[in-house]
Amino acid sequence: MVQTRRGPPEDGWSGVVRDAHTADAVPHANVILEVPAVSAADSTLDQVATDAGGAFRLAHRSLPAGARLRITASGYAPLSGALPPPGSFVVTLVTHRRAALMRLVQWARRTGAPWTWRTEPTPAQIVELAQSRHQEDIATWAEGVQRSAYAPDDQGGGAPVSDPPTTP
Numbered sequence: 452m453v454q455t456r457r458g459p460p461e462d463g464w465s466g467v468v469r470d471a472h473t474a475d476a477v478p479h480a481n482v483i484l485e486v487p488a489v490s491a492a493d494s495t496l497d498q499v500a501t502d503a504g505g506a507f508r509l510a511h512r513s514l515p516a517g518a519r520l521r522i523t524a525s526g527y528a529p530l531s532g533a534l535p536p537p538g539s540f541v542v543t544l545v546t547h548r549r550a551a552l553m554r555l556v557q558w559a560r561r562t563g564a565p566w567t568w569r570t571e572p573t574p575a576q577i578v579e580l581a582q583s584r585h586q587e588d589i590a591t592w593a594e595g596v597q598r599s600a601y602a603p604d605d606q607g608g609g610a611p612v613s614d615p616p617t618t619p
Contacts (some may be wrong), residue, residue, distance in 0.1 A: 458538040463511035468501050468522060471543035476505030480524035480544070484509055484534065487517040511537060526609050551599040551612040558615040574600065588616045 455466075468477040480501040488494035496514070501507045501524075514534065521531040522542050528550035530542065545553070555574055559566040565580060566572065574597035581590035595612045602608035 455541055456539040457536055460537045461511050463509050463537055464520075464535070464540070465506070465508040465538075466540040466542060467505045468507065468524065468542045468544060469505055470527075471545045472549060476503070477501060477524050477527065477544055478503045478505055480505065480507075480522055480527070482507045482509065482542075483521040483523070484514075485519045485521055485531075486515050528611070547609045547611050548600045551596045554612065554615060555593065555596045573597075586616075592616055 468480040468482070469475065470477055478501055482499050482501065483495055484497040485494045486496050496518070497509055497512070499507050499509060518534040519531055520534045521529060522544060523529045524544055527544040527546055530544055552574075555577065556571045559572045559577065565584075566577065568576065574593045577593035578590050578597065581587070581593060592613065592615055598607040599610050599612045600608075
């Protein structure tokens with residue numbers, strides 16, 4: 452979230468939700484104001500949907516410490532962070548497809564050899580190497596990444612992917 456203008460507290464929060472790679476507006480995204488609570492059901496203080504242009508507005512209110520903003524939209528990885536001061540800001544969301552590929556690359560870099568190449572690894576490369584090493588949990592996870600990133604929507608494309616295996 453990037454604040455573009457700090458405003459008086461009575462103005463509340465406003466902004467626009469955009470696709471992180473195309474900069475297109477994300478209509479019908481859920482912008483959720485959350486506060487610390489014992490259960491998730493009790494944590495939502497306010498919720499609005501973005502309009503066709505990706506714009507939203509949340510009215511000012513007194514908030515306890517730890518208030519957060521969570522943004523969700525169909526086809527996008529959710530984003531959550533500390534509530535910025537009242538004003539205007541831009542929120543960028545990453546599609547599930549891109550988020551899955553970014554997680555695979557980050558996992559490979561963090562894990563190191565033999566999962567790294569001179570270029571960013573593809574899911575297919577990770578699957579092939581994992582299968583050759585009899586590491587089916589990694590192969591299965593990378594296949595899920597590949598499906599999420601490249602398959603048509605009706606065949607699992609764009610679906611969220613589970614966390615990577617913890618041990619290579």
